[in-house]
Amino acid sequence: MATxxxxxxxxxxxxxxxxxxxxxxxxxxxxxxxxxxxxxxxINSASFDPEHYMNxxxxxxxxxxLLRKHVEMAAEIKNLDTDxxxxxxxxxxxxxxxxxxxxxxxxxxxxxxxxxxxxxxKIMSVQSRSDRVNTSLxxxxxxxxxxxxxxxxxxxxxxxxxxxxxxxxxxxxAAVLLKQLDFPVCxxxxxxxxxxx
Numbered sequence: 453m454a455t456x457x458x459x460x461x462x463x464x465x466x467x468x469x470x471x472x473x474x475x476x477x478x479x480x481x482x483x484x485x486x487x488x489x490x491x492x493x494x495i496n497s498a499s500f501d502p503e504h505y506m507n508x509x510x511x512x513x514x515x516x517x518l519l520r521k522h523v524e525m526a527a528e529i530k531n532l533d534t535d536x537x538x539x540x541x542x543x544x545x546x547x548x549x550x551x552x553x554x555x556x557x558x559x560x561x562x563x564x565x566x567x568x569x570x571x572x573x574k575i576m577s578v579q580s581r582s583d584r585v586n587t588s589l590x591x592x593x594x595x596x597x598x599x600x601x602x603x604x605x606x607x608x609x610x611x612x613x614x615x616x617x618x619x620x621x622x623x624x625x626a627a628v629l630l631k632q633l634d635f636p637v638c639x640x641x642x643x644x645x646x647x648x649x
Contacts, residue, residue, distance in 0.1 A: 467535055469496050606635065 495505060509521065612618050613626040 463535075466532065467539070470532060470536065471539075472498065606630075 513521065609626045609629055613623050
């Protein structure tokens with residue numbers, strides 16, 4: 453009896469029973485329980501007793517039926533062996549594939565670690581340079597802001613100095629203030645430097 457002749461449901465049931473008998477050999481009851489063996493179909497049960505089964509088979513069957521049963525069982529054993537070999541082969545292939553996948557992942561992770569180390573070094577280098585630039589710019593920025601505030605203050609004082617709406621007293625105070633700051637009070641230079649026309 454070839455494997456292809458067996459209906460798919462029977463084959464699946466046999467595979468399930470085969471796996472069940474392998475992983476759970478005493479599923480349900482103890483192997484010595486004899487109350488369930490009155491039926492010859494109990495060969496697929498988890499608590500199968502071969503000696504009791506043979507005694508029942510010999511009592512209920514003649515020689516021709518025994519020979520037919522022998523041929524059927526030999527074919528079924530061969531099919532089960534083939535199914536088991538295929539199951540082992542498939543699981544072995546899955547195991548090899550999983551091993552290859554793990555090796556591939558491990559090699560990629562090792563390469564990734566080296567890349568991450570290089571990336572971290574570059575990030576630290578960029579951070580260090582950025583800190584140096586920020587420090588340098590901060591000092592210059594403060595100096596530029598100070599010069600800008602001074603210029604704005606001088607413009608206000610210049611504006612008072614040349615404004616016709618300001619009193620002579622306010623204009624004189626502005627000129628004295630500029631003189632104290634060692635700023636030239638020459639009107640033409642003053643006007644051209646600060647564009648006060």
